[in-house]
Amino acid sequence: METTRKLIRKQSIEKLYNHLSATRMIYAPVIANDKQVEYKYNPGFNDVTFEHIRSTLSVKNVVFPKVENLFFYSNMKTESTITEVDLNKIPEIVLWGAHPCDNAAFDTLRSIFCWDINDEFFSRRLEKLLVIGLSCHLSDEYCFCTSVGLAPDSSKGSDILLARLQNGDYKADILTKKGNDVVQSAPELFELMSDEKEIITSVKQKFRHEQVTGIRDLGPYVSYKELVNKSVEEEVKNE
Amino acid sequence: MNNLINRAKELLENKTVQVVIGYEAGPTGVARPAFITDPARAENLIFDERCVQNLAVYLTKTEVKKMGKMAIMATLPVMRSIMMLISEQQVFAENIVVLGISPERSLLDIADIQVMQRYIEKSDLGNPVKDKELLAGLNKLNPKERFEYWQKELSKCIKCYACRQACPMCYCTRCTVEVNQPQWIPVQSNTHGNMEWHILRAMHLAGRCISCGECGRVCPVGIPCHLLTMQLADQVHNYFNVYAGTSDKMSSVLSTFEPNDKESFII
Numbered sequence: 001m002e003t004t005r006k007l008i009r010k011q012s013i014e015k016l017y018n019h020l021s022a023t024r025m026i027y028a029p030v031i032a033n034d035k036q037v038e039y040k041y042n043p044g045f046n047d048v049t050f051e052h053i054r055s056t057l058s059v060k061n062v063v064f065p066k067v068e069n070l071f072f073y074s075n076m077k078t079e080s081t082i083t084e085v086d087l088n089k090i091p092e093i094v095l096w097g098a099h100p101c102d103n104a105a106f107d108t109l110r111s112i113f114c115w116d117i118n119d120e121f122f123s124r125r126l127e128k129l130l131v132i133g134l135s136c137h138l139s140d141e142y143c144f145c146t147s148v149g150l151a152p153d154s155s156k157g158s159d160i161l162l163a164r165l166q167n168g169d170y171k172a173d174i175l176t177k178k179g180n181d182v183v184q185s186a187p188e189l190f191e192l193m194s195d196e197k198e199i200i201t202s203v204k205q206k207f208r209h210e211q212v213t214g215i216r217d218l219g220p221y222v223s224y225k226e227l228v229n230k231s232v233e234e235e236v237k238n239e
Numbered sequence: 240m241n242n243l244i245n246r247a248k249e250l251l252e253n254k255t256v257q258v259v260i261g262y263e264a265g266p267t268g269v270a271r272p273a274f275i276t277d278p279a280r281a282e283n284l285i286f287d288e289r290c291v292q293n294l295a296v297y298l299t300k301t302e303v304k305k306m307g308k309m310a311i312m313a314t315l316p317v318m319r320s321i322m323m324l325i326s327e328q329q330v331f332a333e334n335i336v337v338l339g340i341s342p343e344r345s346l347l348d349i350a351d352i353q354v355m356q357r358y359i360e361k362s363d364l365g366n367p368v369k370d371k372e373l374l375a376g377l378n379k380l381n382p383k384e385r386f387e388y389w390q391k392e393l394s395k396c397i398k399c400y401a402c403r404q405a406c407p408m409c410y411c412t413r414c415t416v417e418v419n420q421p422q423w424i425p426v427q428s429n430t431h432g433n434m435e436w437h438i439l440r441a442m443h444l445a446g447r448c449i450s451c452g453e454c455g456r457v458c459p460v461g462i463p464c465h466l467l468t469m470q471l472a473d474q475v476h477n478y479f480n481v482y483a484g485t486s487d488k489m490s491s492v493l494s495t496f497e498p499n500d501k502e503s504f505i506i
Contacts, residue, residue, distance in 0.1 A: 057397065
């Protein structure tokens with residue numbers, strides 16, 4: 001899909017949040033009591049942070065929960081029954097305000113979970129996930145997206161990617177059909193883009209990809225499967 | 240500080256030890272553990288408020304033991320850990336040189352284990368003040384509220400086992416939670432599974448915890464799990480009048496019987 005660029009006014013951001021949360025669950029970053037950044041389900045808009053750098057735990061939980069029921073069983077003397085979990089009951093979820101480094105990881109996860117057998121639990125969750133990414137206007141010395149082929153504003157994994165503009169409004173890149181459906185459902189919140197500059201942090205490159213993977217000429221992204229194949233090729237070449 | 244660097248250099252130069260375990264500044268300014276084997280590098284050693292890790296955890300690691308005889312920078316909690324490890328025969332006194340550091344950050348002259356024992360005995364061995372306050376707060380709650388508090392805290396646990404890895408007293412090469420034939424401890428990281436892990440960890444440290452607070456400090460999700468072991472340290476002191484890590488001849492409180500042990504807690 002061709003990317004379209006829209007403007008979301010400061011005051012429309014909250015409306016967009018409430019519009020989305022009316023029909024779906026929202027998974028968004030909040031600052032907890034101990035100042036740690038955590039993603040939580042359905043926080044109020046005022047609790048959601050737009051100023052976080054990294055969360056304590058990644059957003060992986062939204063597609064691969066820490067604990068989940070795979071099936072239920074009961075054992076009688078001679079008979080046992082197995083009840084499958086109803087995958088249709090997986091809810092639609094909006095991942096709100098996650099940064100490009102987190103969002104880029106969904107593809108990497110997919111290449112593991114769907115390597116040969118499609119993991120239904122994972123792929124259904126991913127199917128029902130809408131990702132509203134947020135480009136980084138803040139970073140610190142521990143950030144390393146530029147060292148692994150990403151950038152503070154890379155759009156990989158997002159359905160809509162927001163970036164803060166200097167006047168506090170947001171630029172919205174509509175990247176997928178899912179993203180476009182959101183625009184269609186609330187067209188009044190998405191206006192024509194102004195020529196205001198966006199604020200994007202700069203992240204220094206710390207290392208080259210080949211230093212950690214031993215693979216030369218790595219493009220901006222390869223799947224894990226390709227990565228393994230490439231590293232095998234490299235090994236053969238070196239021998 | 241210069242005294243410490245000179246002492247470390249001297250120990251390495253005259254080959255009394257093969258490695259000095261201390262702190263150095265990392266590239267971003269954070270203090271990290273340093274394993275100095277070259278006398279010329281002894282100048283990298285630092286000690287200031289950034290140096291918080293309990294270095295005694297490295298004394299039992301195979302990779303470090305392989306290096307040879309060790310010298311170790313030791314604040315009070317580190318000295319108590321060393322004492323505890325000696326009493327449990329995990330470390331041998333003749334294999335280590337203790338570079339004691341006083342609360343004023345100056346080098347102490349710890350010639351041998353007896354000197355260290357006397358130094359420990361005259362120090363304050365209770366829990367750190369800020370943890371005492373937290374514990375007092377928790378102990379004011381009724382059992383139901385306290386249980387709810389811990390349920391909420393422990394639900395965050397991701398079972399990364401950083402609390403175990405950072406603890407100098409958790410030195411088993413194969414932890415029972417990693418044994419799955421048979422599976423003693425449930426692996427799932429839900430509140431119930433997490434509680435089981437933390438209760439097990441706390442009980443294993445009853446009478447052995449030296450109140451350094453490392454487990455709570457290293458927890459990536461901020462669970463104050465050091466309060467569990469510190470509470471038990473308090474109780475062991477109340478019931479048995481013993482502080483962990485005070486003597487190299489100490490026997491385990493929970494696995495030895497003394498005729499004058501209190502029995503009031505046995506129902």
